[in-house]
Amino acid sequence: MKILIVGGNGTIGSKVRDHLSKKHEVITAGRNSGDVNVDMRDGRSVKAMLEKTGKVDALVCTAGEAKWADFDAMTEEDFYIGIKSKLMGQVNLVSVGKEYMNPGGSFTLSTGILADHPVLMTTSAAMVNGAIHSFVKAVCLELKNQIRINVVSSGLVEDAVDHYQDYFPGHNPIPMKKVVNGFVKSIEGAGSGEIIRIYDNC
Numbered sequence: 001m002k003i004l005i006v007g008g009n010g011t012i013g014s015k016v017r018d019h020l021s022k023k024h025e026v027i028t029a030g031r032n033s034g035d036v037n038v039d040m041r042d043g044r045s046v047k048a049m050l051e052k053t054g055k056v057d058a059l060v061c062t063a064g065e066a067k068w069a070d071f072d073a074m075t076e077e078d079f080y081i082g083i084k085s086k087l088m089g090q091v092n093l094v095s096v097g098k099e100y101m102n103p104g105g106s107f108t109l110s111t112g113i114l115a116d117h118p119v120l121m122t123t124s125a126a127m128v129n130g131a132i133h134s135f136v137k138a139v140c141l142e143l144k145n146q147i148r149i150n151v152v153s154s155g156l157v158e159d160a161v162d163h164y165q166d167y168f169p170g171h172n173p174i175p176m177k178k179v180v181n182g183f184v185k186s187i188e189g190a191g192s193g194e195i196i197r198i199y200d201n202c
């Protein structure tokens with residue numbers, strides 16, 4: 001398969017890239033990293049990236065940002081960071097990317113445990129994760145040519161523990177292999193419209 005990973009040089013994306021590269025042709029993308037550049041917040045940038053890569057069999061997103069702060073400190077502009085990046089960035093990848101997807105191909109998006117189990121300072125991050133889950137459940141009904149879409153929702157991953165551990169009291173970090181397998185299930189499996197949850201119920 002020809003697989004494009006937006007965010008393919010990040011903490012999670014690099015592990016997904018390394019695994020998929022053993023079996024597939026993998027292209028990575030990022031604003032300042034990867035084989036091709038893209039800012040997924042901008043649909044024109046997504047189109048320019050896909051004009052360079054050509055059609056793909058799978059488009060994976062392991063990118064997307066949101067502001068973490070106390071709700072009392074969050075401004076309207078702060079909420080738009082997550083809405084434009086993690087939410088609309090991933091919607092742009094699907095909306096523009098469906099024209100560059102081979103029949104039977106798949107999209108795999110990224111959210112996280114915060115959609116179901118938020119922690120302090122995550123009103124924005126939790127909100128966009130939940131919105132992406134609803135988007136995936138709705139858009140899977142309308143994608144044509146047997147194109148599938150799923151979202152991988154992971155807990156705090158082992159490779160990010162040093163940065164985020166204090167925000168997730170009592171959470172069990174997720175081994176990278178388990179996260180990678182969520183993406184493999186989405187890409188190489190047959191399911192669509194699935195929220196692939198990779199965490200204990202905590």
Ligand SMILES: NC(=O)c1ccc[n+]([C@@H]2O[C@H](COP(=O)([O-])OP(=O)(O)OC[C@H]3O[C@@H](n4cnc5c(N)ncnc54)[C@H](OP(=O)(O)O)[C@@H]3O)[C@@H](O)[C@H]2O)c1
Binds near residue numbers: 008029160
């Ligand atoms: N880390 C965790 O424990 C964890 C757990 C669950 C879910 N998640 C979610 O999984 C995703 C990836 O997390 P991560 O920890 O791997 O993040 P990361 O290490 O910061 O990597 C993110 C990657 O995305 C790229 N990127 C960021 N914004 C972009 C944009 N607008 N357009 C294109 N590329 C962009 C970055 O490259 P450039 O700087 O070159 O653009 C970077 O390579 C995030 O949405 C995160 O919320 C993370």
